[in-house]
Amino acid sequence: MEEIDNTFREAVADGRIHGAVLLAKDLTGKVDISRSYGVRSLREEDPEKRPPMTSDTPMRFASCSKLLTSIMVLQCVEQGLAHPEEGLEKLLPEVAGLKVLTGFDDAGNPIEREPKSPVLLKHLLSHSSGLCYTLTYPLLHQYRKWQGLALEQDYDNLDQNFKYPLLFDPGTSFAYGPNIDWCSRLIERASGLSAEDFLQKYIVEPLGIGSDNMTFELQKHPDMQARRADMTFRGDGVFRPQSKDPDAGTLQYRDESYWYKDIQPHGGQGIYTTPESYMKVMWSILSNDGKLLKPETRELLFKRALTPEAEKGFDDYCEQFKAFVPGVPVPVEIKHSHSLGGMLTLEDCDGDRWRREGNLSWSGLPNIIWNIDDKAGICSIWAFHLKPWGDPICVELGTKFEKAAFLMLKE
Structure with a gap:
């Protein structure tokens, strides 16, 4: 991880990113990574006053909420x-x-x-x-x-x-x-429970996460509000897939209420949590500890739920909307399916050196990417809390981390 540490510290120092959290853990004990870099907000003009990014920094997890809600449905x-x-x-x-x-x-x-x-x-x-x-x-x-x-x-x-x-x-x-x-x-x-009460009773409490670390209702948790990440934007934060220079734009803070405003629960995008709390959910699923799902129900997260016709539709979608493929950073030519919990890769992405066939993954708008690899026995997440979605710098850095974590399994 020394090379990854140096890469991310250099990216913070030269202003390519403001901060990041990297987490990975495997079943053998070879991999147990928790790294944080940079700051969680650029709101303060004085760099010395900017709070550090940590693994317990609350973020709106956007579409990464989908896994949590899918587990609740199951x-x-x-x-x-x-x-x-x-x-x-x-x-x-x-x-x-x-x-x-x-x-x-x-x-x-x-x-x-x-x-x-x-x-x-x-x-x-x-x-x-x-x-x-x-x-x-x-x-x-x-x-x-x-x-x-x-x-x-x-x-x-x-x-x-x-x-x-x-x-x-x-x-x-x-x-x-x-x-x-x-x-x-x-x-x-x-x-008969609110989505918030169900989340607390069946995910937060069994894993000992605490309501100040996972909720639909940020405004009811002052401590969580005080620790949360602001949204950082590269340029105006709008992804333009046809741009000849998608890396352009200075990092900046801009107030955007979506990232802290409570609305009626939206299971696909409305949960606030921390990277380390999200890792607890992924670890429960990977380790099959039964705290969230019974083994037979857990299997549904790794079982193809699409018909062959719909799987072709998924591949066509990924080809047509390359800029918005939710399975970043999986190569678009890899065949896809979807389970009752996320995207499945139907092929090894790089032999046994990276994500394996059957890998479960998804992503969120602020460049938050998670994966649970049942075959390789590892789960990981990288979180930048930066717009625009699919930011090429974030994707490049996050992919380097993810591949490094997978390679540690071979040591």
């Missing part, structure tokens, strides 16, 4: 409150009643049809429901304009943010969408 399954093969008429009628958008008529009104099959819970967990985030789909841009609503999720409730039609028949393809966001409401209706 806990509901274990409790007999839901089933992956069930429709959503009872627990999420808002989603069960959605139609497929096929276009717009001459008057500018949407043309919709009934889906050929119902949305099942497993479709939500595997992003194969037909729900899509609006960012990359022109049809949804037009639909949001027809609704009179903002394109992005600028509202504090699920219905305004994500109540729009499907783009394909459930189970027939893959598209990254607000599936897991809706699951927080499903958890509430299935269990």
Whole structure:
């Protein structure tokens, strides 16, 4: 790790990054890494007053919330409150009643049809429901304009943010969408608990994390607020995949309320936690300790949940939207599937030197990337809390760390 330490310290010193947290652990005891670099905020103009980045620095984990929410849904399954093969008429009628958008008529009104099959819970967990985030789909841009609503999720409730039609028949393809966001409401209706109370009772308490280290409700935790990371931006923080110079831009602090504002629980993006707390969740899954899921339920996290047709849709999605592939840094040519908890790689990424076939992973907007490799017996996470998503400097540095951790298994 000496080379990685030097690389990250140099990146902080020369201003390429403001800070980072790196964590990795394996089942043999060869790998047990916890490193932090730089600072968690550039708000103070005086560098001496900037607080250090640490492994217990709270961050909004954005789409890395999806694993936590998926685990909670599977806990509901274990409790007999839901089933992956069930429709959503009872627990999420808002989603069960959605139609497929096929276009717009001459008057500018949407043309919709009934889906050929119902949305099942497993479709939500595997992003194969037909729900899509609006960012990359022109049809949804037009639909949001027809609704009179903002394109992005600028509202504090699920219905305004994500109540729009499907783009394909459930189970027939893959598209990254607000599936897991809706699951927080499903958890509430299935269990009778708020999403926050369920999180605390079934994830935070069993792992001894503490509510000041994992919550949907940051504003109710003053200590957590005091320790949280501000968002750091490279340039204006907007990722432009066609840019000839995507590395350009000075690091800066800019107040953006998304990173500390509490809204109605969005299971796909709304959890605040720390890297070391997230590692406790990953370690519970990797070590199969039974604290979160029974062994037979845990297996669902590593089992392909997509049909061959939908797997092709996933590969096509990754090829079409290279700039927004959620499995960064896996090479786009690697075949993909999705379980009930995250992306699965269907091939070794570099023989036995890096992520192995069946690796489970996902990522979050502020350049937070996690993976659990059941075959290699290792889990890791790197967290920068920096925009834009897919920042090439963060990806390069994080990938170097991840590969170094995997290579330690061979020593």
